[in-house]
Amino acid sequence: xxxxxxxxxxxxxxxxxxxxxxxxxxxxxxxxxxxxxxxxxxxxxxxxxxxxxxxxxxxxxxxxxxxxxxxxxxxxxxxxxxxxxxxxxxxxxxxxxxxxxxxxxxxxxxxxxxxxxxxxxxxxxxxxxxxxxxxxxxxxxxxxxxxxxxxxxxxxxxxxxxxxxxxxxxxxxxxxxxxxxxxxxxxxxxxxxxxxxxxxxxxxxxxxxxxxxxxxxxxxxxxxxxxxxxxxxxxxxxxxxxxxxxxxxxxxxxxxxxxxxxxxxxxxxxxxxxxxxxxxxxxxxxxxxxxxxxxxxxxxxxxxxxxxxxxxxxxxxxxxxxxxxxxxxxxxxxxxxxxxxxxxxxxxxxxxxxxxxxxxxxxxxxxxxxxxxxxxxxxxxx
Amino acid sequence: xxxxxxxxxxxxxxxxxxxxxxxxxxxxxxxxxxxxxxxxxxxxxxxxxxxxxxxxxxxxxxxxxxxxxxxxxxxxxxxxxxxxxxxxxxxxxxxxxxxxxxxxxxxxxxxxxxxxxxxxxxxxxxxxxxxxxxxxxxxxxxxxxxxxxxxxxxxxxxxxxxxxxxxxxxxxxxxxxxxxxxxxxxxxxxxxxxxxxxxxxxxxxxxxxxxxxxxxxxxxxxxxxxxxxxxxxxxxxxxxxxxxxxxxxxxxxxxxxxxxxxxxxxxxxxxxxxxxxxxx
Numbered sequence: 074x075x076x077x078x079x080x081x082x083x084x085x086x087x088x089x090x091x092x093x094x095x096x097x098x099x100x101x102x103x104x105x106x107x108x109x110x111x112x113x114x115x116x117x118x119x120x121x122x123x124x125x126x127x128x129x130x131x132x133x134x135x136x137x138x139x140x141x142x143x144x145x146x147x148x149x150x151x152x153x154x155x156x157x158x159x160x161x162x163x164x165x166x167x168x169x170x171x172x173x174x175x176x177x178x179x180x181x182x183x184x185x186x187x188x189x190x191x192x193x194x195x196x197x198x199x200x201x202x203x204x205x206x207x208x209x210x211x212x213x214x215x216x217x218x219x220x221x222x223x224x225x226x227x228x229x230x231x232x233x234x235x236x237x238x239x240x241x242x243x244x245x246x247x248x249x250x251x252x253x254x255x256x257x258x259x260x261x262x263x264x265x266x267x268x269x270x271x272x273x274x275x276x277x278x279x280x281x282x283x284x285x286x287x288x289x290x291x292x293x294x295x296x297x298x299x300x301x302x303x304x305x306x307x308x309x310x311x312x313x314x315x316x317x318x319x320x321x322x323x324x325x326x327x328x329x330x331x332x333x334x335x336x337x338x339x340x341x342x343x344x345x346x347x348x349x350x351x352x353x354x355x356x357x358x359x360x361x362x363x364x365x366x367x368x369x370x371x372x373x374x375x376x377x378x379x380x381x382x383x384x385x386x387x388x389x390x391x392x393x394x395x396x397x398x399x400x401x402x403x404x405x406x407x408x409x410x411x412x413x414x415x416x417x418x419x420x421x422x423x424x425x426x427x428x429x430x431x432x433x434x435x436x437x438x439x440x441x442x443x444x445x446x447x448x449x450x451x452x453x454x455x
Numbered sequence: 456x457x458x459x460x461x462x463x464x465x466x467x468x469x470x471x472x473x474x475x476x477x478x479x480x481x482x483x484x485x486x487x488x489x490x491x492x493x494x495x496x497x498x499x500x501x502x503x504x505x506x507x508x509x510x511x512x513x514x515x516x517x518x519x520x521x522x523x524x525x526x527x528x529x530x531x532x533x534x535x536x537x538x539x540x541x542x543x544x545x546x547x548x549x550x551x552x553x554x555x556x557x558x559x560x561x562x563x564x565x566x567x568x569x570x571x572x573x574x575x576x577x578x579x580x581x582x583x584x585x586x587x588x589x590x591x592x593x594x595x596x597x598x599x600x601x602x603x604x605x606x607x608x609x610x611x612x613x614x615x616x617x618x619x620x621x622x623x624x625x626x627x628x629x630x631x632x633x634x635x636x637x638x639x640x641x642x643x644x645x646x647x648x649x650x651x652x653x654x655x656x657x658x659x660x661x662x663x664x665x666x667x668x669x670x671x672x673x674x675x676x677x678x679x680x681x682x683x684x685x686x687x688x689x690x691x692x693x694x695x696x697x698x699x700x701x702x703x704x705x706x707x708x709x710x711x712x713x714x715x716x717x718x719x720x721x722x723x724x725x726x727x728x729x730x731x732x733x734x735x
Binding site for chain 2: 160221
C-alpha cells in the first residue's frame, strides 16, 4: 500500500536517452499498466522504481518519501523480472521461499511452507517444487518468478511482462487471478506489458510510453475511444485501426469527406462537422476500427464504398477481411460465416459516428462524434 | 540386410577396441615420466643408469632425503607460500573479476588484458628488477615477498575464468536477490558464490599448482630462511655427482599434494574450466 510519485525522471545510457522527463503519480492501491512497444523504456522505469537502476535526474517518491538513495532491499517492493531472474542453484521451492528467508522479511519455516504451497497451487506449479529452474519450461519458470513475487506482501508489486511466455489459455486464467488478487489484497501494482488486451482488462489506468516519453495517460476506455494520436490508436485494438486519408469539402453549412478517390460522400456527425468547419483544413486522417465497417457483396446504396478482397482470415469467432481500395489496405471484422473469393469486388460502409479524426500532418487527435460521452471521466482523473 | 547389420556391429566393436587401445597408448605415453620418476626413487645410484627395468629396490634414497636433510621444512614452507598465494588470489581476484564483469569503466578491456599479459611474460624477464627492489625494501627471503610476487602467476587465470562466470549470471538475479531483502554481502555469498563455485575451485587449484611448482621466483628471491621444494631438489646435484635417486624422491613427494587435491576436485575441474555452466 503505497503511492508512488515519479518527478521529472531522466535516465540516460551513455548517449541514449531511455527515459525523458517522466512524471507520473501512481495512486495507492492502483493497478497501473505501462504499455508501449519494445524499447520504449518500460523496464527501465520499473527498475528505477525498484532501485535497481538510478536516474540521472528526477525524484522517486514512495509514500511521499524520497527514495533515490534507498537501497532496493529497504523499499519493500517485490518484482517479477522479464527474464525471470530465478536462482539457478536453488529448487523451485527455495526460489519462492527466498524472500521470506532474508533477514528483513524473515518468517519461520512453517509459515513459509503454507505461503509457498498457497502460491504454487495458485500458479499450478505445486508438482514442480523439487525441480531446478533449468529443468522447467519457460512458462513454468515465469510462473515461479511470479510466485516468488506474490508470496510476500510488499507495498508495491512490479511486474515486467509476467504472462508473456505462458500459453494462451493459462495466460487468460492468470489474468483473471491477478485481477482478483489485486482487488482482494489491496496493493499498488505496476504492470508492464505489450499486449493490449492485458493492459485493457487489468488496468485502472494506463500510461503509453514511446521512446522514453509518456504519450498518453488515462483509462483503457480513453485509450481506445479517444487516443491522443495515431500512434496510440494503432497500439490498441486487433486488427489494427485503419488510418485513411480523406479530403474535406465544405458545402454551405455542411461538411463531407471523400476517400479512396471514390465519389462517395461521407458525412461526419454534426458535432464533428462543426469542429472541422471551424478549422481551415482540406485533409484529415480518419481512424476506423475494423468493427465499425459494414460489408456487402452487392451495393446496397449510394453511400457504400467499393473495394477488392485482398485476404480473408477466419479466426474462429470472426473473420478478418482485408480489402484494398485505392492503394490502401483496410482490415474489417466480419461475422464468422463470411466467405469471399480473393480479388472479388465487395462494398463497405463506414460508420461515421465511430470514426476518429486525426490531423494528417501532426497525427494528433482532433475529435470524434459524441466526445462528451468519452470524456466524462476526465475531470475526476486529472 | 542381415549382413549389413552384422557388419555394422563388427565395426562398432572394432571402434570401441580401437578407441580404448588409443587411449591406453596415450595414457602410457603421458604417465611414463611419472612412472620413471617413481622407479628412479627406488633405485640405488649404482643401478641408476640401467635402461632395463631390472633393479633391486632400495629405500636408501628415501632415508637420505627425508631423514638426513630438512626436506620436511621445505615442504611445509612451500605449502605456506603456495597456500598463502592462493588465498590472497581468491580474496583479491574474485572482487576484481566481478568489477571487470559488471562495471563499465574506461579502458576496462585494456586493464583486463594487462592482467592476462602478466601470464605471457617470462618470469626471468622481470626477476632482476624485482630482486633489486626486494633487497632494498627488505622483502628478500620472506614469506610475504614470495606470496606477493606469486600473484603474478596465480591471479590472471583466476580473474579471467571467474570473470566469465560472473558475465554469465544475469544482473537481474542480483537485483532480484536485493529485492528479496538481502544485503550486498548476502547476495554475494548466497546467490553468486554457489554459481561461480566450479570456476573458482578449478582456477584456484590451477593457481595452487602454478604456485607450488614455481621455480624461478623462489630460486632468486629466497635464500636460506625460506626454501621451497623445487629449490631443495637442486641440492642433490652435488659438485662431483648427481644423485638422481634423491632428486626423484624429492620430486615424487612434491607431486603428492597436487595429485591428491586434483583427485578430490576432479569433477569440478572439467566442468569448471568449460565456460557457461551456470545457464539457468
